[in-house]
Amino acid sequence: MATSVRRSGNYPPSLWSYDHIQSLNSKYTGEKHMPKLHTLKEAVRAMIYKDNENVDNPFKILGLVDDLQRLGVAYHFEDEIRKVLKNIFDNYYKSPENWTKMDLNLKSLGFRVLRQHGYHVPQEIFEDIKDNSGNFKGELQKDIIGMLNLYEASYHSLEDEHLLDDARDFTTKYLKQSLENIADQHLSSLWEDLCKAYLIEAKWYNSGYTPTLEEYLENAWVSISVPLMLTHISYLTSTTPTEEIMHSMERIENIIRYSGIILRLADDLGTYSDEMARGDNPKAVQCYMHETGATEEEARMYVTTLILNTCKKLNKERSSVLDSQILKELTDCGANLGRMAQFMYYDEDGHGSRPDVTKSHVLSLLVNPI
Template identity: 35%
Template sequence: MALSLISLSNPCSFSRLLPSLLPSPTAPARRNAHMAMKITCSLSTHMLETTINRRSANYSKSVGDYDFIQSLKSDYTVHMYERQIEKMKEDVRRLLKRVDQPLAQLKLIDTLQRLGVGYHFKNEFKEALGNISTDESSMRMEGDLYATALRFGLLRQHGFEVSPDVFNGFMDEKGNLVASLCEDIEGMLSLYEASYLGFEGEIVLDEAKAFTIRYLKDFKEKKLEQDLKRRVEHALELPFHWRMPRLQARWYIETYVGEKDMNPFLFQFAKLDYNMGQATYQTNIKAVSRWDVNSLEKLPEYMKICFMALFNTTNEMAYVVLKEQGLEFTRHLKKLWADLCKAYLVEAKWYCNGYTPTLDEYLSNAWISISGPVVLAHAYLSAKTKITNDALDCIDKYSNLLRWSSMILRLWDDWGTSTDELARGDVPKSIQCYMHETGATEEVAREHIRGLISGTWKKLNKESFSCSLPESLINAALDLARMSQCYYEFGDGFGSPDKETEERFRSLLVEPISIKE
């Protein structure tokens, strides 16, 4: 986004913008500022002597334009339902305490998470799962595949040590999952979902994934109960762990009513909570849509600097001037923005030179140029959580949490947008780099990229499980990866939103769920 804004600016405008970035300068600062303006004008004059054909992304019209977004309103604002929702949360907490059997506890926790209300009960979940993790009688759940897989999945989701060896009892003498398991559809669904929480090297979970996908596809062709068939199809489309939480919650709420053991109270609670969350999103998006990106003066100082990154010398000079003025900036974000602009410059050089990098060379730069680290840093630093030194160190050093999340974003972005971007003259993306490097067809290259995405998810799983970073940063990294698949799996959901993207937009931000019984 920053690069596109720069490219739309008149080069001479940088000479006019520079003084506005600074307070009343001291004499040395005036000299430095004057030098910076001379350099900028010199560069600008040189650029104007050359005709520049600027490429356009030709993005489609936004799903929701300004007037439409400003018209959004909801009957489910927090102040109207706060007392009711708080009472309902207390009722759920009492329910969690009353349920004392391990399997019943696991089922209730799983249901609350799928309904999208689990975030209210993190402490209660931790306590219950902590007890289950040390309960010897629940280790194998008496040979119940569904219970064992559900236990494994929930414990790993919530950061408890649990080994995939718990599935060894479901294997034959050759190390393969026993064929008789294929008749247990609930167990197969549970094992399928658990397999997507695997780490690199956990072979049993890799085998479980392949095994369950094969048999669930067979189940889909058989005559199943409508509810069960719908769940199988939904799972095969995308596992729970890879789905955007609020979209998944909407889907599950609307299908939960058809389940045999549906709890009417939980059903009403989930619907009200979803609608209240939607009302909050509407308030936020209306505020964001009123931002004026042309008002550079309103931007934080570290972001103003990035608009001069096109002219490297000027950028360095601006830093000197700003430093002499004693201005304090957010060091961590400033570094990320500078690195992002450098990554853009690498791709610009490739484009200008007609160079196609190897896949590894491309990805080593592209996971930064996709802006994932910048997005995650802003998300963390703007959250209402305590900022820790470990998290700032993670941001500064581009820890693997940021790397793997951003890599998934990059690979899915390339998957959905590379064809359109090449048509308008962009640099080759991961698919084209692999084709150029190996001579593979596009179909083979896409299959390879899918494999990279799956492998990177295992790395992200491990990192999110083992690191000691704040939960808000870990969740942001996971959600960024989930968002990327939602946007780009079927095309460019951002630049050219299709009907499915519009439906998701409306379900998240526009249309509440009916509260009527």
């Protein structure tokens, strides 16, 4: 009897070997962790029931259910979720009379979550987001979270639900344009500033020029890329409209500057020896030594003091801009960049010359149990 030869797909070996998979485990399994698990589950159940009692705020309970689903733990609360969603459907989404009272965010989130759980919320719930000409109303574009929720809701459409197909096309175009516009004007300008800062450093290097410490820092707080990083982080993580983010960045210019100086100086203290050995530009320590005739030890002490004084200036600035959530987010992030730098470059280069130390810190912080 002839044997057939099976064709090979020529797939590479799996990166996940059997032994590696078998070695994966969690230290939070076993009977000793069951009381804590039970306590956490009961706390979440209490949150669900509490929000369900507040029938005047369906968005809150829908958001909680959505969060539980995205975290992958909703299966622990199937009965509770089933009850609260039935309550929300009966009180808000079953009758068309309630639809006109909802904003785009509530309509879209409720439509998606309820359809995920088998409730048939008709596409007509979105009829009033179009004008008499059949176009989507312009004011919808002011609500970026609502637009994002509408986009996600459109993927739960059925056959012949053309309104949802139109909504998907509309929101896709809007969200893409929003990203392109940001890359506002604003980000392009910041990338240009960064490249100019690099060019200044290149000119110093090629001419053999050692700047004063003030000249160095005026350029270095930009070349360390803190303004660019903060802006990118804001656009990627914040739900605040682009225009408000841009205005907020202008208001906290000093905070961005001080954060950049702290990061640059902490970096210099940890890396300047190795970088000078490679023939790099003079760093803060060398600039101060060249300008004042100080010894290396004296320059290091001065830069350390300069970091502390800049931290004080940063703290003062932070206390004056806590009148909005976006400003708080930006200032906290800027301060954390400075803290990270002092941690990363404490005594030596934890990024380049001593990655083993950094690896140990990262494992301790994010992987190993506290």
